Amino acid sequence: MSGLFALLDDIAALARLTTASLDDVAGAAGRAGAKAAGVVVDDAAVTPRYVQGLKPERELSIIWRIAKGSLRNKLLFILPVALILSQFAPWALTPILMLGGCYLAYEGAEKLWEAFSGHTEHPEERDEKVAADPAEHERTVVSGAVRTDFILSAEIMVIALNEVASEGLVSRAVILAVVAVAITALVYGAVALIVKMDDAGLALARRGTGAVAALGRGLVKAMPIVLRTLSVVGIAAMLWVGGHILLVGLDELGFTPPYDLVHHLEVAVADATGALGGFLGWLTNTVGSAILGIVVGAVIVAVLHLVPRRGTKDDTAHA
Template sequence: MPSGLFALLDDVSALVKVSAASLDDVPAQVAKTTGKVSGIVIDDTAVTPKYVVGLDPSRELSIIYQIAKKSLFNKILILSPAALILGYFAPWAITPILMLGGAYLCFEGYEKVHSMFSKHPEVQAESAEIQSITPEELEQQRVAGAVRTDIILSAEIMAIAYSQVTGQPIVNQILVMLAVAVFITVAVYGFVGLIVKADDIGMHLAKDKYGPATQKFGRGIVKFMPHFLNILSYVGTAAMLWVGAEIIAHGIPFTAHLLHDLELALASVPALAWLAKAVACGIFGLILGFLIEKVVHLVKNMLPSKA
């Protein structure tokens, strides 16, 4: 009997050691996954600040907190379980879903590029609409719009996160996906909060109670932030096209091989290989977004108009 007990304890000890060794891989898997979704993270970070533009500055952090809270809720309680369930019962569905999300990103990216180079009369209509609603209603609309965009990007993040842990023990899969959800949400919206309050920080540093160098630095921040936000909007649009197209390209064997061959050809200069792939994906995403926009416009014209 004692020998049987000792054998059982040995088995338990061995199991614990294996589990501990497996769990030691979690930080590395989280780091690897975070690197894979860096383009989407850039996109998410770049597009979010626009949702607080024109609102009460005292409400900016509250709005970002609301978006972050809903983003984390979606990642942990909806998207992660959905990815795990799909991965178990219908793993074949993950790639098509990723590609649909990529197509949406290309469409949104093309719409943003198109709006940059064309004048839209609806901008005035939008301004009139903003004036006709209360600040509370406008805040709710902005939060809802941000969450709609975020859930697409978050779905891409969690699907990619799952693709990096397939074949791992279920505990590892859950821990990695939860860690990625929390880390990316905190990082993205923490940085967004810093961006939108940077001008306030600059104004504070520009006060007379600080030295000339600090005041000059504060004034520099205030002057630089509008330009930075403008640059960030361009970066976000480029990232949206690049990420969306790369997701689609990796889902098609022919284009996946083309990207792989491109990287191999420039492997001696990693930075150039990355840039070439990003530019190629960006152009592909822009073309694809243009085609999707035409299809959407055609379908809208075919639908019966409301009286």
């Protein structure tokens, strides 16, 4: 009988230990996710622009496909590579992240170039492409979104990894997996709500009365503005996040002047503006990072646009 009680005590102790471990994982995942909150917001702002112009009935399907691609990015590619590098070659994480930062800066700068040069795709042209091959258009949209998400997801996971660097390898893997699933659900759940808000407003306007119908009409009128605003925020986010990755990466690699300049400006603004100091200091850092993102992105855009033209001219000359 005493043996049975001892076994039950062991089971109870194991259960308490398991519960404590789960609490530790949840707490660590929460802290790690909070550290990456800025990038999470950027990810949520970037994604809605990919479903603009698509048929309403296809929006949720596209978002679901992007969400699956995002989770696949995090769990199958980024998480194993990040864990292996953090264990055996932690010095490689920063240069790899900086390559991703360059890509984000390029994406944002190219959108700016298209907007100011008038080379943006007109709605009629986009509609013709959709009509010609809607399935191919959707694949292009999803692949572009997942490609951009890969960079944002990489930074989210590396930020989270840095927060739990003192944990064991298995604990790090579990915590990062929890962060990956939770953040993906949060981001794409929010995106789904945003892009379907106009449909919800239309339903309220048709079926409701009085204040409910008025709320529905307000949502319908507001959502195009919200989506356009998010599109702009998404471009700004790519420039900011890309620039910030480069700013921090250069500092970690030993080239400190850009980071020092932005940091000193951030501290000076925060100290000089009282109650709003925290926000204005953060805004200063954001603007400084975005400027670096624009500069680096513009250089890459210029190279990628000038090199093909030069090659074409040389071919013409030889002909």
